[in-house]
Amino acid sequence: MNEVNLDFLFYPESVAVIGASHVPGKVGNGILRSLVNNFRGKIYAVNVKGGEIEVNGKKFKVYKSIKDVPDKVDVAVIAVPAKFVPEVIDECGEKGVKGVVVISAGFKEAGRADLEEELVKRAKKWGIRVVGPNCLGVTNLENGFDCNFNPPERQARPKFGPIAFMSQSGAFGAAILDWAARHEVGMSKFISLGNMADLDESDFMLYLKNDPKTKVITAYIEGVKDGKKFFNVAKETTKVKPVIVLKAGRTEAGAKAAASHTGSLAGSYRIYEAVFEQTGILAAKSMRQLFNYAKALAMQKPANGDRVAIVTNGGGAGVMMSDGLLERGLKLAELSEETKDKFRKAIEEGKLPEHMSYANPVDVIGDAPSSRYELAINYVLEDPNVDILAVIALFQSPALDEGIVDVMDRVKKYGKPIVFIAPGGEFPEKIARRIEKVGVPVFETVEDGVDAVYALVKYGKYLSEL
Amino acid sequence: MNEVNLDFLFYPESVAVIGASHVPGKVGNGILRSLVNNFRGKIYAVNVKGGEIEVNGKKFKVYKSIKDVPDKVDVAVIAVPAKFVPEVIDECGEKGVKGVVVISAGFKEAGRADLEEELVKRAKKWGIRVVGPNCLGVTNLENGFDCNFNPPERQARPKFGPIAFMSQSGAFGAAILDWAARHEVGMSKFISLGNMADLDESDFMLYLKNDPKTKVITAYIEGVKDGKKFFNVAKETTKVKPVIVLKAGRTEAGAKAAASHTGSLAGSYRIYEAVFEQTGILAAKSMRQLFNYAKALAMQKPANGDRVAIVTNGGGAGVMMSDGLLERGLKLAELSEETKDKFRKAIEEGKLPEHMSYANPVDVIGDAPSSRYELAINYVLEDPNVDILAVIALFQSPALDEGIVDVMDRVKKYGKPIVFIAPGGEFPEKIARRIEKVGVPVFETVEDGVDAVYALVKYGKYLSEL
Numbered sequence: 001m002n003e004v005n006l007d008f009l010f011y012p013e014s015v016a017v018i019g020a021s022h023v024p025g026k027v028g029n030g031i032l033r034s035l036v037n038n039f040r041g042k043i044y045a046v047n048v049k050g051g052e053i054e055v056n057g058k059k060f061k062v063y064k065s066i067k068d069v070p071d072k073v074d075v076a077v078i079a080v081p082a083k084f085v086p087e088v089i090d091e092c093g094e095k096g097v098k099g100v101v102v103i104s105a106g107f108k109e110a111g112r113a114d115l116e117e118e119l120v121k122r123a124k125k126w127g128i129r130v131v132g133p134n135c136l137g138v139t140n141l142e143n144g145f146d147c148n149f150n151p152p153e154r155q156a157r158p159k160f161g162p163i164a165f166m167s168q169s170g171a172f173g174a175a176i177l178d179w180a181a182r183h184e185v186g187m188s189k190f191i192s193l194g195n196m197a198d199l200d201e202s203d204f205m206l207y208l209k210n211d212p213k214t215k216v217i218t219a220y221i222e223g224v225k226d227g228k229k230f231f232n233v234a235k236e237t238t239k240v241k242p243v244i245v246l247k248a249g250r251t252e253a254g255a256k257a258a259a260s261h262t263g264s265l266a267g268s269y270r271i272y273e274a275v276f277e278q279t280g281i282l283a284a285k286s287m288r289q290l291f292n293y294a295k296a297l298a299m300q301k302p303a304n305g306d307r308v309a310i311v312t313n314g315g316g317a318g319v320m321m322s323d324g325l326l327e328r329g330l331k332l333a334e335l336s337e338e339t340k341d342k343f344r345k346a347i348e349e350g351k352l353p354e355h356m357s358y359a360n361p362v363d364v365i366g367d368a369p370s371s372r373y374e375l376a377i378n379y380v381l382e383d384p385n386v387d388i389l390a391v392i393a394l395f396q397s398p399a400l401d402e403g404i405v406d407v408m409d410r411v412k413k414y415g416k417p418i419v420f421i422a423p424g425g426e427f428p429e430k431i432a433r434r435i436e437k438v439g440v441p442v443f444e445t446v447e448d449g450v451d452a453v454y455a456l457v458k459y460g461k462y463l464s465e466l
Numbered sequence: 467m468n469e470v471n472l473d474f475l476f477y478p479e480s481v482a483v484i485g486a487s488h489v490p491g492k493v494g495n496g497i498l499r500s501l502v503n504n505f506r507g508k509i510y511a512v513n514v515k516g517g518e519i520e521v522n523g524k525k526f527k528v529y530k531s532i533k534d535v536p537d538k539v540d541v542a543v544i545a546v547p548a549k550f551v552p553e554v555i556d557e558c559g560e561k562g563v564k565g566v567v568v569i570s571a572g573f574k575e576a577g578r579a580d581l582e583e584e585l586v587k588r589a590k591k592w593g594i595r596v597v598g599p600n601c602l603g604v605t606n607l608e609n610g611f612d613c614n615f616n617p618p619e620r621q622a623r624p625k626f627g628p629i630a631f632m633s634q635s636g637a638f639g640a641a642i643l644d645w646a647a648r649h650e651v652g653m654s655k656f657i658s659l660g661n662m663a664d665l666d667e668s669d670f671m672l673y674l675k676n677d678p679k680t681k682v683i684t685a686y687i688e689g690v691k692d693g694k695k696f697f698n699v700a701k702e703t704t705k706v707k708p709v710i711v712l713k714a715g716r717t718e719a720g721a722k723a724a725a726s727h728t729g730s731l732a733g734s735y736r737i738y739e740a741v742f743e744q745t746g747i748l749a750a751k752s753m754r755q756l757f758n759y760a761k762a763l764a765m766q767k768p769a770n771g772d773r774v775a776i777v778t779n780g781g782g783a784g785v786m787m788s789d790g791l792l793e794r795g796l797k798l799a800e801l802s803e804e805t806k807d808k809f810r811k812a813i814e815e816g817k818l819p820e821h822m823s824y825a826n827p828v829d830v831i832g833d834a835p836s837s838r839y840e841l842a843i844n845y846v847l848e849d850p851n852v853d854i855l856a857v858i859a860l861f862q863s864p865a866l867d868e869g870i871v872d873v874m875d876r877v878k879k880y881g882k883p884i885v886f887i888a889p890g891g892e893f894p895e896k897i898a899r900r901i902e903k904v905g906v907p908v909f910e911t912v913e914d915g916v917d918a919v920y921a922l923v924k925y926g927k928y929l930s931e932l
Contacts, residue, residue, distance in 0.1 A: 025864060025865075030864075109821075110821055150862045150863065150864065151864055153893065154861060154862050154863070154864050154893050155862035155890070155891075155893075156891050156892065167782070168782065169780060169781060169782025169783070169785075170832070171779065171780030171781070171782060171783065171832050171860045171862070171863065172780050172782035172783050172786075172860070172889075174860065174862035174863070174890075175780070175783070175860045175862055175889040175890045175894075176889075177862075178862050178889075178890035178891035178892075178893070178894070179889060179890050179891055179910075179911075181891050182890070182891030182892060182895075220782065222782070222785060246786075248782060248785040248786045248789055249785055249789065250789045250793070251788065251789045251792035251793060252792065253788040253789070253791070253792050253797075253798045254785050254786070254788040254789035254792065256788075256825070257781070257784050257785040257788045257825075257827050258785045260781070260823045260825060260829070261781030261782060261784065261785055261823075261829065262781065262782075285793075285913075286786075286790075286911065286912070286913035287786075287889070287911050287912065287913070288911055288913065313637065314635060314637030314638050314641070315635060315637070315723070315726070315727030315728065316633070316634065316635025316637060316638035316686060316688070316714060316727060316728075317635070317637065317638050317641070318723050318727065319635075319688060319714040319715055319720050319723040319724045319727055320638075320712075320714045320720070320752075320753075322717065322719040322720040322722075322723045323714055323715065323716045323717045323719070323720035324752075325719070326717035326718065326719050326720065327716070327717060327751075331719075332719045355575075355576050357726045357727075359722070359723075359726060361723050363726070363727065366636070366637050394637045394638070394640065394641045395620060396616045396620050396621035396637070396640035396641055396643075396644050397616065397620070397637065397640070398491060398496075398616065398617055398620050399491075423638075423641040423642075423644075423645060423753070424621070424640075424641045424644035424645050424648070425621075425622050425644035425645055425647050425648030426622065426644075426648060427619065427620050427621075427644070428641075428644070429648075444645075445752065445753050445754055446752070446753065447751075447752040447753070447754065
């Protein structure tokens, strides 16, 4: 495998926007705007028309060619009509540019495979690596290097965090960024893959495998570019960090739609499933599931087994969680006799209420304060029959005090993965963010929590069988 | 079937809280507080201790017995220790109370089936109908009659709307109310079923069937009380309005947990599935699915067939939607030659872009303004091969103007059900609320939209086969 260090693409010191425009709404204007908003490196505007552009109060001299820029340029973001792209690549080559992000559409996806080949040929000649064409570019949430032309009032940017996301669909990628921002999901790097004329999903996966800022790699994919390469790269990458793929085009109708969308031969989903299984990739079937998996794996270590314990203050939620886990092929832990004795004794001593259930799910009942949760969680996590814990808290009960945040901090000491589920509205959401600050991921619904447990068990199982 | 009009329970003119307390955090204090906050009828406080209680600046004389209240009382909400409940029922009977809501726990669920039988016996003697015991009571979002003791800062109340919800789990019911408030889901009536010593899920279903304020009936159920009654009531009810049930205890572990939670013999889920299928009940497997189904059915009429058309400005989202629909057993409409001709002609005339796809999914591509959506939607809805439409809009593209709201208003004229999907963050959410004001339900993710389409097709199919 050729390990490519793509840092030059994500951490440029200077960037040129070729096709920069002063017209709001134009792609070349949007890119410049995003860079001015977020990026602290040097920014140069290039357009054959020359002149001057003002963006967010900042004035740019417009160079007629990148060759006129009086400084080195690490990355060029290209947004000129497709037919001009090959010659722009040559100019970039002469200038010593290492990477180009080609936003322009009008290549293979529009029946111009020839133009795309020409683009690649010229780039290869100069040793330039290419993102795209026909894409939204890359966004590095760490340093604000952001080629995405969508304005912030339409598409928010997520905060910096541990999840990298690659997307074969630019529009869907943009929706995901906006969604992630809204739901406080932190991202490291976003890559809109576009036509993948040069760099493809496997190249980026390999780069992200070694990226210290990325803990989990996620991707939306319709069809991979090179199956064998993907297989090999995935197999190496999942040894180091989890990879989660939302594969679209799983059904006949979906595959047909994919063929007309990205030209991907989606292939039989069965084959993809086999590849995912063999390479340890987690396959998500929806956007929410993708991020449930990712959040769990970014915040907790994988489980050493599949025996799940549940501690809840609501019996119904415990029943639903049990159903959800079993329907996903997981199992409830059988608590040891020693653990049951601890519960019996605590009940006798009045430390736990008479009518609680200490079968798994452990139901600490509706009037449980955080201290009762702590006792029950300690007993459960001390049990060698338990590999992973799901805590469900219905915060609508005023009995449940905010001490639960510290409880979750303290019970981390057992070193077993924990998933927290807090269904409801504003109050649970507020506490959820505090619990996440101590390192335990919190989910909004029981079904989201089931996803989280599934991911931790499934990836743990893969690693243990290596 | 005994059609019971339970209006007296949901629309009382006067209510007494028996076990009213001045101690914040106590159940009898919480109930009084909720009523004072939300209910405009007469409220009386009863407690053997007598004295006076102040709640939210309002002073209540405390009557030692309900019999001392100098006025008629329609409903009594009872929150005294279980052992006192039977005699309180007698006092209610003497006073002429028609319905009681027994919040108190400590009956069958705590091994005191005898006490529960006594409660029922006394209530029957006086002709009093009983909600509970061991429940959160009823909440009528229309008139603010709210027996729920959870404080508003912990559990928000949803706005008034068309969805009724019954829950066999009080704690989960509370979480659902809080969640519904957060997600702007409107509710008509909430019923915490508790032990169902007297009134059960079928009685309430029958009442809600005739309730003009309820368009869709939803329920969380672990086990029904009387299978035959449930079957007959459901069969009649679904002729009039949709019923959606989230049945928990579907798996062995879930059923075991349910037995220890509500004592429900969950029975084989296969039997429930057969009953749901035969009675036209839609079975949801998660909280989100329950409300996706409910929202779709509350806002759109059921579909006359299963042929789904998709119009999208993002190819990837169209692929995912195609997958989701097919995986749920639905199918994509085959657009007629006439429709395809319309598209071809519009493309030739430059009214639609050259590279768009007019196979289904119809991809109006990323730079589509609302006018392009309107043209495409008109063509698709005029097609007799299309029974239902899913519109996907990725609002991250600045090209998509807010005129889409009026477009959705205008295309209602075709009379075919429409589901709108707007993935992302704040901006789509803002437009979503405006689109819902014109009557089209909007969903946050493709998978939620798939649920919505499924519900409209499935219920429509049931009705058409009656």
